[in-house]
Amino acid sequence: MATLKEFEDALREHGMNMALALLERLRERDRATRTVKPARRLTGQKMTPELARAILDLHATTGMTQQEIAFKVGVNQGRVNEVIKRGKWLTDDPQAPEAVARDKAKARLRGEPKPKKAAVKEKKVAPRRTNQGQLALGDL
Known part of the structure; x- marks a missing residue:
């Protein structure tokens, strides 16, 4: 698919001045009737x-x-x-x-800095007892 610019260049290349004039007239008509329409909502309402x-x-x-x-x-x-x-x-x-x-x-x-979280204290973990006996299936 060709762009409008490529189409215009092709018309110029082939010497189609009447088509170029028509294209320019359509462009001018579009510029004259073009308006900037306001958006549905410029800003949203604050939720209350x-x-x-x-x-x-x-x-x-x-x-x-x-x-x-x-x-x-x-x-x-x-x-x-x-x-x-x-x-x-x-x-x-x-x-x-x-x-x-x-x-x-x-x-x-x-641009305010993030509030700092309170420092989390490390929990003291009791050392594991290694002298506890374990039962295996064969012990029963």
């Missing part, structure tokens, strides 16, 4: 307990799919699924796993 309750309400009272709910409230479908299936984001608990993950991600974006 209120938004999670709204998602559950839409899910319970309408026949909307998770994708339709996500588009309506401005989050992705995975977040809707987490709210419906696992009950995430229904409380303002700062120790909830999703809140902790969100805070860690924000800290990474700000």
